[in-house]
Amino acid sequence: MIDELNIFGVYMPAALVWAILGGILAYITRTALQRLPLDRYLWQAGLLDVALFFLLWWSVSTLAALVMPLVMIFR
Numbered sequence: 001m002i003d004e005l006n007i008f009g010v011y012m013p014a015a016l017v018w019a020i021l022g023g024i025l026a027y028i029t030r031t032a033l034q035r036l037p038l039d040r041y042l043w044q045a046g047l048l049d050v051a052l053f054f055l056l057w058w059s060v061s062t063l064a065a066l067v068m069p070l071v072m073i074f075r
Contacts, residue, residue, distance in 0.1 A: 003068075018064060022057030029056070 003014035030049055042048055 014064070015061070018061045019057050021060045022053055025056045025060070026053040 004011045005014050005017050007017070026049065029052060039045070
């Protein structure tokens with residue numbers, strides 16, 4: 001079953017919402033990591049960005065899958 005979220009009256013796919021949240025978190029994490037002198041240790045910074053995005057997208061999706069049923073119970 002494909003989950004949809006009602007955001008201000010517009011039904012959006014849940015995966016899109018989680019991807020946007022993962023992208024925002026990846027951007028925040030990347031800007032924090034850019035302040036550290038890690039450039040000489042990284043082979044491909046772009047590969048790290050993509051991996052970080054997918055890791056955070058998976059984390060947000062997993063957390064939402066655990067929390068959303070609990071929210072629906074108390075509604």
